[in-house]
Amino acid sequence: MALRIGNSVLDIERGTLRRDGEIVPVRPKTFELLAFLVRNPGRVLSKDELFEAVWPNTIVSEDSLTQCIRDVRRCIGDETQSLVLTVPRRGYMFQAAEAGPPISQPPAAVAAEARRAAEPMVAILPFRVDPADAKAKPLFDGAVEEITNALSYFKTIAVLARHSAFALAEHSAQDISATAGRLGADYVAEGSVESAEDGYSAHVKLTETASGCRVWAQTFAFRTNEIFAFQKIVAQRIATALVANIESAAMRRAPPAPAANVEAYFHILRGIALLRSYGEGVNEEARQHFVKALERDPGSGLAHAYLALADLIIGRYSAAPRAVLDEARDRALHATALSPDEARCHRILAVTLLYRGRDEYDAAEKHFARALDLNPYDADTLAQTGFFQVLQGNGEAGLALLDQAVQLNPMHPAWYYFDRGEALLVLGRYREAAASFSCLPRKNAWHWARLAACHALGGDIDRARACVREGRQLDSALTVEDIVADFHLRRPEDGERLRSGLERAGWDDTGMVGP
Incomplete structure (x- = not known):
């Protein structure tokens, strides 16, 4: 609790x-x-x-x-x-x-099962770099992300999501082990970087959380354009140190390189960071970075995929014009052709198919499954696959995946609250759904509408009407039909339940709030 x-x-x-x-x-x-x-x-x-x-x-x-x-x-x-x-x-x-x-938090049985499946868990902390080197910080933050992603290919290792690992690093050195233990990390990997004449020297160490014992340490010297080889070998050495003989079994499929050009890679990193943030114009700014990445490296599947995702977000997902949805799908398909073993490309393609409509659900399901097969401990893929299961009417299965994603990424981005709220709403757990939607830091009219329906279906009409007023102030033209259509649910009865909640809350299409 x-x-x-x-x-x-x-x-x-x-x-x-x-x-x-x-x-x-x-x-x-x-x-x-x-x-x-x-x-x-x-x-x-x-x-x-x-x-x-x-x-x-x-x-x-x-x-x-x-x-x-x-x-x-x-x-x-x-x-x-x-x-x-x-x-x-x-x-x-x-x-x-x-x-x-x-x-209410995820059921203990689900959390315990997810934890057993995810052992051992390792947190990859951001590298300490020279603040005078302006390029080192984004370059090695990106390296940590790619090491995290590469480690997930080793299916007997779970990796604490990047967002959580970077928040963990905000603690002082004496607090990291205790905090890592509470987050479920059995091991912590951290490193320090020094600039050399034509590259870098990085010292990386792996420590067991419970005992504080060093499991592995190594120093790497490499040129700047060898950053991708550095990422790959660090992931391999950490995996080898954690699990005996895991390397030969897991490297049957080599992790993809993020981009052939370091400058393009910088733009990809900046764009991804902006997409994960909130603020006026951040998605448009992110899009420009992905465009610049493709100007420098037209063959980057990852840049194509994230450009498709940026267009989808800017267009407001299913509300985007059909031409935008078509272009996002085609670009994401091109991304998977360029990088067929990159899980993020398949995940983003699945998302573009999802918002094109129910006719694309079967294809979306295949690409979500492919993304999970390639990277089974990627928290975002687990969360979005869980959300997709909810839309299919599989509420319990979807919630279990979402709970596993939360466990792997306890310091998750805010959109997890929305997806988990949708699952709880479908399952009829209205108070828990309202609690999840309430955690969204910036609520738009669509969010307030869901909160209103949850409170009304849970019997709290006063709070429901207060939510209606908040939503109406943001968008007085938003109709019940718009809100139900945005639910994307395959089962008609789920949409009708949402409609019933909105009507009880007093969200009528005249723009007035009931008494």
């Missing part, structure tokens, strides 16, 4: 804290103190009790407790001290009245 604290969500079991839908890096002692406060709401906790709970058998000063309380308040946005109260000369109290209802 997770608990809502103001605009934050504390997941005690997973050891994570999210605020406004985004992960908040938390020091281990700060997390332990916050969890203890939340478990004891409405009760004054003495300093001695807090010392015993967080620092057992350890002598620490009151300054340590004061600093930790300050960190707790900062992490949950409690600048006014209305959630964590100071009780003069007595201690501290967590204000229970501000906490929301528990949020």
Whole structure:
């Protein structure tokens, strides 16, 4: 179970804290103190009790407790001290009245099965580079992404998703192992880079999380244009260090190179980063980077695939003109022809087919399956395949895949909340669906419509109508028919359930909100 604290969500079991839908890096002692406060709401906790709970058998000063309380308040946005109260000369109290209802998390059986299937798990942290070298940071961030992707080809290894690994790296060195353990990472790979006259020297090491023992370390010297060979060999050496004889079994299919030209690769990296962000014009800017990548390397399947995805996003998926949908599909098909063993190309092709309509679902299913076969531990592929299963009416199977994706990428991007909300809505778990949709950091009218339907179907008409008002302010012309059509569900009864929820919430097509 997770608990809502103001605009934050504390997941005690997973050891994570999210605020406004985004992960908040938390020091281990700060997390332990916050969890203890939340478990004891409405009760004054003495300093001695807090010392015993967080620092057992350890002598620490009151300054340590004061600093930790300050960190707790900062992490949950409690600048006014209305959630964590100071009780003069007595201690501290967590204000229970501000906490929301528990949020159900994935079933334990599903999570346990996903964890068993994913062992051992390794987190690839961003390399430490010379800040004076402007090219080194994006180049080696990209190298980490490609090493993460390449490691996923070894089907007996799970890799913590890049987004989560980079958030993990925000912790200080002494906190990384503890945080990695809470996220389920059995091993941590990290490296440091020094610039040479015509290239780089990189020292990479692999450490076991539980014991802190170094499993493997090696120094590599290479020219800049040899970055792709460096990525491949690091992935192989990590896999070999983790699992005996895995290399010969898994390298039957060699990982694809991302692009033949380093400058083109820089543009691909920048474009992908922009697509993962939020803000005015970021998708259009990302598209320009993919265009520049193709100008430098027309044979890059990955650049073609991401350009197709950018066009699909800019066109607003299924709402895009038919010509845009056709061009995105054709470009994604070209990408798979150029890079037939690149899982991301197949995943993006599946997405373009998905939004062309139900007639393309069979073809989309084949390419989702191909992407998973090529890269079975890619969190984004698992999540989008799960979403596709939901649209097919397979709610339980889809939710299980989405839960596995969340486990592999606990610090996941915000769109996971939308896809998981859709699954829960299809399954009739309306309160959980509403909780998931609520975590979206930026809600458009379509999001508010789903929230309204969930609250109405769950019996909370007042909250449903409040959501209708929010949605109507953003798009007064949005109709019930538009919203139901956007659901893309194969089973008519699922669309009718959404329609019923919208009608109960008072979302009528006149633009007025019911009494």
